[in-house]
Amino acid sequence: MLKEERQRAILNEVALHNRVLLTDIAEALDVSIDTVRRDVKELDAEQKLRKVHGGAISLGFTNQSIRNTNIYALEEKMKIAEKAVKLLKEGGVIFIDGGTTCLELARALPENVRLTCFTLSLPVAFELLAKPNVEVIFIGGQLSRDAQIAIGAHAIHGLSEIRVDYSFIGTGYVDSLYGLTEFDWDIVQLKKAVIKAAKKTVLLCISEKLNSQHRYKTCDINAINTMITELDPTNNLLNLFRDHDLRLL
Amino acid sequence: MLKEERQRAILNEVALHNRVLLTDIAEALDVSIDTVRRDVKELDAEQKLRKVHGGAISLGFTNQSIRNTNIYALEEKMKIAEKAVKLLKEGGVIFIDGGTTCLELARALPENVRLTCFTLSLPVAFELLAKPNVEVIFIGGQLSRDAQIAIGAHAIHGLSEIRVDYSFIGTGYVDSLYGLTEFDWDIVQLKKAVIKAAKKTVLLCISEKLNSQHRYKTCDINAINTMITELDPTNNLLNLFRDHDLRLL
DNA sequence: TTAAAAAATGCATAAAACAGCAATTTAAAC
DNA sequence: GTTTAAATTGCTGTTTTATGCATTTTTTAA
Incomplete structure (x- = not known):
């Protein structure tokens, strides 16, 4: 077997499966592992x-590791933000949660719509300040280092004093049966307060998170009024969510 | 399974849900916890x-470093921050104002000193979150678009509920006779509340601002306990401030 | 404070990488 | 066609890396 041929076979395997084991190749092509090793080295x-x-x-x-500096699944999240924007009304009062999806919503807010916008998230607040027609109110409290949001009793109390038209929230995990769940107990308390503070709650969630769960529960799926994913609302992946009193966008 | 595959799986999980448990990963990928631990360490x-x-x-x-590369008189402000840091004590509770000088202080905070730190400023809050031993509390309220700080009644009320060891504040203008003054009435109300909330107030101020005034008054010069400029405390430019009950650094 | 969970440390084992060598093949020159 | 040089390949022994396990130390939560 020619060297060329062997190397092409290796590349083919890598292109196909993104990965290859030297031992597998050696066996498949019936050459010594050293040869394969040299090929791969070249x-x-x-x-x-x-x-x-x-x-x-x-x-x-x-x-893909370069993408780490950017936002994971940015395309999808921008699509979600676009859909969410359509719900907004002139003069509306909304809450925008933390997380990268909600951050995209903050970025996608139209310049020409006058809004009052509450948030707990430092990055979201920054983005909102770039919008000339948005009044931004940051709900204070102790800041979480990793999530860069206000947490704790003070923040929850702050939320108890407001009532917004729409809360746009993210979630760690969502499942049609188990509802919205989180890794973190503090965050759950906070999200509960957010939902309570809203007339209507809109969940922004990339489809990759559908049908996943974790230990602490934020709310049932029917506590959500509207769920927005990057998928078309008729997509089969959303079938499990269709039974509930839930608007899919 | 290749190490790289495992690590990608870990990164993917983190990108998706912001957090993972080592035990979950170990189980999901069917490797020992030690391996996962080493991967995560890498x-x-x-x-x-x-x-x-x-x-x-x-x-x-x-x-996305919000580091503003073009801070006016950065050298001087860093010098001021260096001096201010010397006032800090382990376990202290402080307030840090907005403005670029105070932002430099936030950056200059030592990593090894445990502090509780209040602020109204979005950029300062961001910087403080980078310090592992600093507990950051953001005092919420309506956000000012240009100053990127919380302003208004809610913020002032928030300040009324705290009492810190030191307030590190900046000012628009300072004069030995007229005291601290500002261009903006809202800001003056806020700064008054900040000074009230502090046992001791430290003014951070580049020498260029000395002997300047504007329309609204924050406080007399003797409401300030310590004034830090980039100058040597014995510098002649500070002579006018020497009469007051004011520590110069 | 105590008990449990997690992290760090050291060690053993197995797999993989590497270097050097020898056998074989290929290419080129005469 | 023969000879020589270069390249290729497989083999051997050694070194490095990866991984899991046992033990100790640290951290966290009750």
Whole structure:
């Protein structure tokens, strides 16, 4: 078997499965592991793939790490934000939650609509300040280092004093049966207060999170009035949510 | 399973839900907890996520450094911040005002001193969150678009409920005779509340602002306990301030 | 304060990488 | 066609890396 042929087979495998084990290739092509190792070493030098301990992975696989500086699933989240914007009315009073999806909503707010906007999230507040027609009110409290939002009793009390038309919230996990759940107990308390403070609650959620659960429960799925995903509302993935008294967008 | 695959799976989970438990990952990927721990440790070293006790969390949005590169008189302000830091005591409770000088103080806070820190300023809050040993409490309220601080009745009321060891404040104008003055009436009300909430008030002020006035008065110069400029305390420019009951640094 | 969970540490094992060598193949020159 | 040099390949022993386990230390929560 020619070297060329072998290397093409390796690249093919990597393109197909994003990964390959040296031992597998060696067995499949019936050559010694050293040969495969040398091949992969060459291909790595040629930037055709990335050699790792025990095998090789596709370049696309690694390049995704650059996306880390950006927002995960940005496309989807922008799509969700676009849909959410349509719910807004001139002069409305809304709450925008923390998290990257809600941050996208803050970015996507139209410049020409006058709004009053409450938030607990530092990054969201920043974004909102860039909107000339939005009055921003930050609900104070102790700040969570990782989530960059106000948490704790003070924040919850602050929420108890407001009543907004719409709360746009995110969630860690959502399931048609178990409802909205979170990893963090403090966050659950906060989200409960957010839902209480809203006439209508809108859940912004990428489809990847559907049908996942964690330990603490925020609310049942029917506490949500509208759920927005990046999917078309008729998509089959949403079937489980269709029974509930829930508007899908 | 290749190490890289595992690490990608971890990053993916973190990107999706902002946090993971090491035990969950170990179970899901069917490897020992030690392996997951080592993976997370590596990813943390690579700044791909943040390792915390029991799991890992996403870096959040902090990476979009809001660092304003063009701060006026940065050198001087950093010098002031350095001096201000010397006043801090372990376990102290302080307030940090808005403005670029105070922002430099927030940046200059030592990592190893445990502090509780109140602020009204969005940028200051962001900086403080980068300090592992600082508990940050944001005093909420309506946000001022240009100053990026909380203003208004709610913020003032929030200030009335706290009492800190030190308030570090800036000012628009300062004069040995007329005291601290501002262009903006709302800001004056706020600063008054800040001074009231502090046992001791420290004014951070570049020398360029000395002997300037404006229309609304925050307080007399002797309401200030310590004034820090970038100058040597013996500098002649400070002579006019030497008569007052005012510590110069 | 105590008890439980998690992290760190050291160690053992197995797999993988590497370096050097020898055998084989290929290419090129005469 | 023969010879020589270069490249390729597989093998051997050594080094490095990855992983899991046991033990100790630290952290967290009750």
